[in-house]
Amino acid sequence: MSPDDLLYTKEHEWLRIAGDGGAVGITDHAQEELGDIVYIELPKVGTKFDSGETFGSVESVKAVSELYIPVSGEVIEVNEELGSAPERINDDPYGNGWMIRIRLLNKNETADLMSAAEYDEYTSQEKE
């Protein structure tokens, strides 16, 4: 069961809203699919992205996967710790494994994201 306090994308990112901002990471399902994460590429603070744009990439031993921003936002903080410890994404995808914090540029877009229940339903269908 995915955490209730987050919103989710079909590309397996999560968004944790706090005031005008939000933290972004990838879901437990995503980290499990990827396997051992060895490298992450994240944007610079100040970069603006439209909803659904690629904001970075994450690489496991076997594959590379693009990261898509759940809603339009400006990067206000990057989790620099992941540079030397990308395995935190595997170990704690919803906590220490967070990737960026953004300032939301259009709060209405959160309506397009899935709740935890919807996301769990979505991943269970994807498996079949």
Added chain:
Amino acid sequence: MSAYKRTPLHAVHKALGARLVPFGGWEMPVEYSGIAKEHVAVRTAAGLFDVSHMGEFEIRGPEALDLIQFVTTNDASKLVDGQAQYSALAYPHGTVVDDLLIYRHNAEHFMLVVNAANIGKDLEWITSHNRSDASIENISDEITLIAVQGPKARDILQPLTNVGLTGIEYYYFAQARVCNVDAIVSRTGYTGEDGFELYFSAKHSEPVWNGLLEVGTPRGLLPAGLGARNTLRLEARMLLYGNDMDGTTTLLEAGLGSIVKFEKEEFIGRDALSKQKQEGVKRRLIGFEMLGREIARDHYPVLVDGREAGHVTSGSPSITLKKNIGLAYLPADRAAIGATFQVQVRNKLSEAKIVRTPFYKRKEGHESR
């Protein structure tokens, strides 16, 4: 119904929680506990691999050696009973039909072990060049192939078999009992470690697998999937057909000149390869490491002097060396050790340096193939 073939150990893999993926027409375990963990287990203790997707052909009869000598590039006449050899099937222009292992049971009985995705193609190729009517039988579906690889492989296998394993040299094999089942015990592998490959009747798959797992687990053995198999073989610079060589690259370009024996009698590909050897290859498969943190992946373009010169044939993080490594074809005049070039990693160009291979060589024991 799955469109993919399954090995006789499919249910066992599922029960072990393996992630199963399509590979060469098969549904195969790519990982169980994680590629990195499995990789480290093979380098430090042992790993257990189901590679039953590989194909096996039996070649029999007085003309068996003659056929093998004609279709393969290495010299199988040098084999003695109980010895194995790494070799290749070549096209007339010297490119690669497949790479394979040849096992000599006796002068009139050999076994060829070929890549899973090439079973049909190889069978047709060998059959169509069977000038002297040797008997060719595809026994792939009847054979289970399990590999036990790693520094502890011998200690794990020894209590389960009636053959003295120290007596089997690298690239030799014995007919023996393993877990009370008839098996070929071959000191070969695709990981760069010491280890054994066991060929036996598919109907005994589970008892043998479980027997090895039971004895091996307390000694650090882990079931290992194709993911770790790939990172292990790349560190040891063992080539993967379809990536590092295929019908568009010659054996000499791939650096496999040591398995092309010009001094033996006529074989398919000899003239073209002989000519290429005299003239020199125009491109060469080299090993490289990335100078930055980016990871080169299969098929990424490589650039020399800013111009596209080829592509990465295999690229991955090296778990043992903690570097990002790979193989690529480069123009022969730019393929010197220490030379640099660029790899296009998605939207950016990253520097890479040509290094000596194998990237990883085990410290003791037997030489690598």
